[in-house]
Amino acid sequence: MRNCRPFLVAAVLMTFFVVAGSTIRADGEKTFTGEIADSQCALGVHSLDRSHKTMIKMGNAGKTSADCTRYCVKERGGKYVLQTKTDVYKLDKQELAEKNAGLKVKVTGTLDPKTNVILIGTIEAIPEK
Amino acid sequence: MIKTNLQLKLKCWIVFAVTLCCFSPQLCAQSQHRIIEILADRDSRYKIAGQKQPVITAKPGEELTLRITARKAQTQNRDGSVHGLTLLRAKDKKPVDGWDLLLKPGTHDFEMIAPAEPGEYVIVCTVICSPDHEMMNMRFVVEP
Numbered sequence: 390m391r392n393c394r395p396f397l398v399a400a401v402l403m404t405f406f407v408v409a410g411s412t413i414r415a416d417g418e419k420t421f422t423g424e425i426a427d428s429q430c431a432l433g434v435h436s437l438d439r440s441h442k443t444m445i446k447m448g449n450a451g452k453t454s455a456d457c458t459r460y461c462v463k464e465r466g467g468k469y470v471l472q473t474k475t476d477v478y479k480l481d482k483q484e485l486a487e488k489n490a491g492l493k494v495k496v497t498g499t500l501d502p503k504t505n506v507i508l509i510g511t512i513e514a515i516p517e518k
Numbered sequence: 519m520i521k522t523n524l525q526l527k528l529k530c531w532i533v534f535a536v537t538l539c540c541f542s543p544q545l546c547a548q549s550q551h552r553i554i555e556i557l558a559d560r561d562s563r564y565k566i567a568g569q570k571q572p573v574i575t576a577k578p579g580e581e582l583t584l585r586i587t588a589r590k591a592q593t594q595n596r597d598g599s600v601h602g603l604t605l606l607r608a609k610d611k612k613p614v615d616g617w618d619l620l621l622k623p624g625t626h627d628f629e630m631i632a633p634a635e636p637g638e639y640v641i642v643c644t645v646i647c648s649p650d651h652e653m654m655n656m657r658f659v660v661e662p
Binding site: 428429430432433434435440443444446447448449463464465466467 | 593594595596597599602604605606611613618642644645646649651652
């Protein structure tokens with residue numbers, strides 16, 4: 390039995406690391422693909438495109454999605470968010486999002502499901518085809 | 519002896535009643551915030567009864583109850599909000615913490631605290647409610 394003890398300890402440790410590892414992976418980083426938008430345009434019932442168009446038509450929000458996004462954040466109290474096909478996520482590092490305003494991006498980060506905030510690791514702009 | 523006891527009790531009750539009368543209005547005033555009734559209307563305008571150009575004036579850190587009635591203009595948010603109400607510092611458009619409301623149709627009360635820093639502020643709508651959405655603003659002044 391004494392001879393078995395090191396193997397038992399090793400087995401327990403291995404089990405612990407495997408379980409811990411899978412938990413970390415389950416709660417870990419994911420990649421989200423979408424557009425960096427402003428909360429005002431992204432949360433409307435219309436598509437993001439149509440929301441930007443409505444704002445641009447009003448005359449002060451510039452000419453492009455990027456202009457509109459920045460305008461809505463800087464002048465209208467909005468926040469940078471990531472809009473995917475189905476969801477709108479809040480973003481923790483607003484300064485990183487600002488650099489990619491209006492662009493299609495891949496955001497790698499961890500989602501806090503309670504607050505719906507992505508804790509950003511990296512943001513990578515997707516080149517337009 | 520019995521008469522003296524009764525007189526004493528009566529005096530005590532009178533003193534108690536007078537004290538209550540003196541302090542209860544102050545207690546009520548302390549527990550109730552000033553109520554400001556605002557209409558976030560279907561024409562994408564904030565309105566306050568009796569004011570042509572609505573302005574809210576408050577003291578630094580004053581506790582306010584905003585009683586807001588929201589009516590849908592043309593469009594709304596996915597969560598059903600028909601208007602928004604966010605307070606920005608006028609000089610740099612920096613949002614004030616705790617002042618970011620989404621308004622569903624109907625009348626709702628919001629307990630708010632005025633900014634501590636005196637100055638000019640602006641309330642803006644954050645829901646793209648109609649083509650007139652950008653006109654949906656209101657002054658907010660914190661007096662020194």
